[in-house]
Amino acid sequence: METDDLTAAELRVYRAFARGATVDFRDPPGEDTARGAEWGPERTVRAAVLRDLLLDPPRQDGEVASLRLKGARVTGALDLQYASCEHAVQLSDCFFERVPLLYGARLRQLDLRGSVLPGLDSATLRVEGVLRLTGCRFAGPVRLGGAEVAGALFLDRARIAAPDEDRPALQLNHVTVGDGLSAPGLNVLGEIRLTGAAVAGSVDLSEARLDHPGGSALDGQTLGVEGDLLLRRAQVSGRLGLRGSRIAGRLDLSYARLSNPLGPALRASSCTIGEIWLRKGPPPTGGLNLRRTQVDVLFLEPEMVPDEVHLGNLVYTSLDPHEPAERRLPMLERDRDGYVPHAYEQLTAAYRRIGDDRAARLVQLAKQRRHRGTLPWYGRLWGHVQDAAVGYGFRPLRAAGWLLSLLALGSVAYTVHRPRALKPAEAPEFDPVFYTLDLLLPVISFGQESAFAPAGWYRTLAHVLVLTGWILATTVVAGITRTVSRQ
Template identity: 30%
Template sequence: MLAESRLTKAERALVEAVRSGAVLEGGNEIRAELIRDLLLGRHVDRPDPRGVQLSGARVVGALDLDFVQSPVRLRLADCEITEIVTARSARLSALDLDGSRLPAFHADRLRVDGNAFLRGVVANTDHPQGAVRLTGAHIAGNFEANGAVLTCTRGPAFMADGLHVDLSVFLRRGFTAHSDDHHGTVRLIAARVDGDLDLNHSTITNSAASAVSARGAQVGGNVYLADNFTASGAGPAASVVLHSANIGGMLLVSGELSNPGGPVLDLVHTRSTSVYLDDRLLCAETCDGRRKMRLAGFTYASLDHTGWERWLHWIRHHTVDYAAQPYQQLAAVQRAAGHDAAARRVLITQQEDLRDRGDLRSRPWGKLAHRAWGVVGGYGYRAGRTAVALLVVLLMAGAAGVAAGQVPTSPGHYAAERTKNARAPHTPCSLVEQVGLGIDRGLPLGATGLRDRCDLNTATRQGQAFTVLIWLLQGAVWALATLAVAGYTGLIRKIT
């Protein structure tokens, strides 16, 4: 504690300002130790609830607020603070550092009973723990750092893992953060924000890792990454990581995201009530598929102003690898809205993507069979195709019967002729009988009975050849009939 007799004129004026609730303005030089004493209730028996208020001052020395419990607020506006400010495990009524310049602010487990303002703060450091650090902190009001400029070369610019804010977090209106650290620039991992998370009009960059990482964050309201929001990252991690985040409102992304070494957006296992992604996010000047995102496990109730066809295009051409869930989710949303045709289109595209990027790539025959199934039956989502194919094969069987009735085996005899049960045995079958023979042979079930009067002569090579041909057609009829039934009942779709 500073002795009363050692206080300077400016410091005595600050003591009187705390007693009366006034703001001490001007270019005064104040020792950091006095600020700590005043927050602890020293020098003033009954401090005004407005607390310690300095504007335009120069604070010298280490401002150590660790474990300080104070019923009054701290306001250092437009001040120059010469050393790192620490407030670990402290509790303050309110905090306001608007417009101040300082090396860094480290306040793990800080508790603020009201709002915490770092608007316009400028912090530049190479400290490995970051420029602004609020790990595990709890702020009962809003947290605002609008217009702040944070730079850290060896650590995150804004480190707030486990932060809990009862209202909203605003990092907007010119908020700028840069880091060269592999831990990321702005970190809100496992943070809880009961209101909105707003990063509109902010610029966040990192030369080695993610620009924004909010893995596992819980946001009760909306997440805004729009209106001139810029995030530039590097490496395999996405520029913006919202992996496993839970968003109670809308996720709005319409800024400029870039990452030359990996995806721009990670929404793996993220949950949101609604989502809007601007076209320019992935298809800026051209849509060449180079900008990617991760979507596996992302769930939402609606696409807010984002057309399902555009979303389908992104899943197909702008995801890092194939995953079934994004297609299933989009189809479920379309089906819930009554757009069954759109849902079928989505699921057919899923099968095409599975063929091109899924496990089928390592199985050439499986890939070929999958492609054939798509052509014949639309992967079970266009069963009408299968019915048409079944009809075509039956017509081929009828044509085979006609052909057999035209191929001679010996003078006056043909590969298909009347049987001994007919009125004129061993004579040529009529055209109707030949067609009926082919269909009768091709049908797996439900024979027409024509073979009692007209059948293939299997004692001849020609008759045997036509028998084998019709067996093959019969097998095709079996397969197509099975697929048609499965397609109409949804069995194939349930399996795949």
């Protein structure tokens, strides 16, 4: 590189590069980088000069060369497309007049923290170390699709404003991150696209603000995260889409505010997730879609369930926190797919795993009542009879109560009107209580029913007692059998 054509500011950068020294133009250090267009030539560096330094670097024996520049105004486009650079690049708190072009570049490390840029074009970028965009402000889209970052990717407190409906504001589709993606406090106006991305660590979007009303705020289809996906205290306006994703750790939406009135606020269907936490916040404005998802722990507070849910074929091992069945059942009743038997079976299984048989019975009773609404009129009528009489068999004590009531009715009726003996010489002494028990109990015989025959209305009463006795006694036995088998 010919140094005769360099300005005083560029000459400082050139001389510091070979020694890996930092050139800091900031004055004062806490100034607003967004006003970088006003900075004069004393802190202006041409992008072409930086490119030449990186591609044809000066060397000094015993020193590790690197580009370390702070508080500069970079004019022109920093074009490193398909270039390979073996030196660390730090351009922090800099003001870029044009979008850096890093498509297909290979860098050792890139640090743009605190800089202001009109955008970033760095799809298929390869970074051997860390890619740091902490506190950056972008006035246009950031393209990192297909990038490979061997270390961590930092986007904490970054701001991206690119509300273009046709292109995402932040493209991270098919990105590969060898460590974690740290972006707490990220502020994005537009869509974040994480489809097909693979993160070996965790994705931290805590306290992030993602704003894309009516569209997809975060599109993470088939996202793979080996750690946690954290959205604690995040504010998401638009759809949070995670269809087909795999999250080994926790999807944490504690204290988060999700809003998408025109569709699902959270779509996490066909996913495999270690834990889902929806707690300590307002219910999502919009739907909750967890169809065909497999979860080990579903931490879902009843207050966090929105008015519209889709739970078909959702599988979970544990449901926390432990709540009475009366507080969990409204969630199943809000399922827009209608009556979903599998959802009731999952909730029943969750209660049985922790030994809450009463709650499990209530869920099964609610399932039968919900199923009743799908039957024709005669099926619904018979269902109401079963419900009133024995609670579909899940309230056997009610059946015992009916048996005692019928026993009292029959005993009084046959005391008032004693049935005639079929063979008076051989008939035992008539006992109205045991005669009624003979009619009600289908297995036990006290020798009364076969010896006496009522007439008229009392014969009809006998037939009713026999029929109801069969139904109620079978229900009691089935209820006791279910209880014993579970124990």
